[in-house]
Amino acid sequence: MSPPRPIRAAIIGCGSYGAEHAAFLARHPGARLLAVADVDERRAAEFHRKFGTAYGTADVARIWADPEVDAVWICTQHDTHAGLAAAAAGAGKHVFVEKPLALTMRDCDSAIAAVERAGVVGMAGFKFRFFPAVQAARAFLGRPMLTVAHVIDDRWPEEFWANDPVKGGGNVLSEGCHIMDLVLHLNPSPAVRVYAEGGNRHHPSRDIVDTAAITLGFADGAVANVAIGDVGQPPHASKFALQQSDGQLSFSLHQRLNTLVTRAGRQVTEHPPHEEAGAAVIDTAFLAAIAGGLPSPCPLRAGRRATAVLLAAIESLRTHRAVDLAGESFAAAMTL
Numbered sequence: 001m002s003p004p005r006p007i008r009a010a011i012i013g014c015g016s017y018g019a020e021h022a023a024f025l026a027r028h029p030g031a032r033l034l035a036v037a038d039v040d041e042r043r044a045a046e047f048h049r050k051f052g053t054a055y056g057t058a059d060v061a062r063i064w065a066d067p068e069v070d071a072v073w074i075c076t077q078h079d080t081h082a083g084l085a086a087a088a089a090g091a092g093k094h095v096f097v098e099k100p101l102a103l104t105m106r107d108c109d110s111a112i113a114a115v116e117r118a119g120v121v122g123m124a125g126f127k128f129r130f131f132p133a134v135q136a137a138r139a140f141l142g143r144p145m146l147t148v149a150h151v152i153d154d155r156w157p158e159e160f161w162a163n164d165p166v167k168g169g170g171n172v173l174s175e176g177c178h179i180m181d182l183v184l185h186l187n188p189s190p191a192v193r194v195y196a197e198g199g200n201r202h203h204p205s206r207d208i209v210d211t212a213a214i215t216l217g218f219a220d221g222a223v224a225n226v227a228i229g230d231v232g233q234p235p236h237a238s239k240f241a242l243q244q245s246d247g248q249l250s251f252s253l254h255q256r257l258n259t260l261v262t263r264a265g266r267q268v269t270e271h272p273p274h275e276e277a278g279a280a281v282i283d284t285a286f287l288a289a290i291a292g293g294l295p296s297p298c299p300l301r302a303g304r305r306a307t308a309v310l311l312a313a314i315e316s317l318r319t320h321r322a323v324d325l326a327g328e329s330f331a332a333a334m335t336l
């Protein structure tokens with residue numbers, strides 16, 4: 001029996017995180033990085049040379065029209081994700097969309113509709129779900145009562161594109177979606193209510209939310225506290241950390257969620273830490289779903305859910321009122 005044909009991949013957006021995916025795809029035996037595209041022609045040409053692709057182009061339509069391309073990775077600024085995802089799906093390509101899926105519910109909805117209509121595999125770029133330590137933590141404790149989690153980065157430069165309200169959305173929407181997805185993923189019961197304090201604390205020239213302390217309530221009575229902001233990484237816990245307790249068992253994930261410590265009774269177990277897992281773990285899962293004809297292990301609906309809860313949190317911190325996630329504005333976005 002001949003081995004399965006490698007999945008022929010294209011990357012849209014030849015920047016810093018496109019390079020992470022390109023480096024993985026260029027060496028993975030189950031993939032062939034066929035093409036790269038960027039509105040900046042020089043960047044596309046540089047990736048083409050560096051990763052040995054068949055071509056690099058500034059014309060994204062060339063990727064859609066290329067019958068050889070099976071799957072695309074969208075690694076561009078956030079306001080372009082939904083349009084590119086819809087175009088890729090419309091051309092019959094499986095589509096990986098870097099986080100956040102989009103910054104508005106309308107954009108999230110249009111990307112999901114296009115992917116579901118086309119019947120292709122759509123993957124939201126929440127890599128932390130696939131980290132070995134995170135998966136071990138989820139297997140250890142299935143029904144948390146209390147979650148405490150954060151993503152706290154160093155201060156983002158004022159002019160950084162992710163601080164642009166349209167292109168990036170600011171730290172809470174931009175990076176906060178990673179930890180929000182994980183908190184929702186690690187709570188089996190749906191989130192029903194959110195309350196938040198915060199706002200724009202230190203980017204006076206930008207109309208964004210850079211800092212938030214968010215409280216979530218879940219249908220089964222579980223609760224979560226989620227802190228997000230580019231206010232200075234905590235040196236011990238690291239930029240990303242998450243802990244859960246269920247009344248008996250507890251765990252801490254720290255060192256960017258690569259290190260797991262579990263506690264059962266008085267027995268504390270320090271599990272061997274992993275190397276930074278990076279994009280390889282989620283790309284492997286995406287390729288496996290395509291090759292096996294399986295449903296997405298992280299559907300675009302998860303991207304919409306994380307954005308929806310963060311938009312509700314932003315509404316809450318502006319109004320100083322809790323937002324009902326089961327209410328009309330958000331209920332549809334909470335279903336996966």
Ligand SMILES: NC(=O)c1ccc[n+]([C@@H]2O[C@H](COP(=O)([O-])OP(=O)(O)OC[C@H]3O[C@@H](n4cnc5c(N)ncnc54)[C@H](O)[C@@H]3O)[C@@H](O)[C@H]2O)c1
Nearest residue numbers: 013014015016017018038039040043075076077080098099
């Ligand atoms: N998962 C993670 O841990 C992680 C880490 C960093 C960045 N990201 C995400 O990756 C994405 C890209 O971020 P980055 O830091 O690589 O940005 P970047 O600015 O380094 O690169 C983005 C590239 O996209 C190109 N581009 C913009 N619009 C385009 C379009 N319409 N068509 C084709 N090319 C276009 C730009 O010219 C640029 O080269 C973002 O969604 C970001 O949030 C994810």
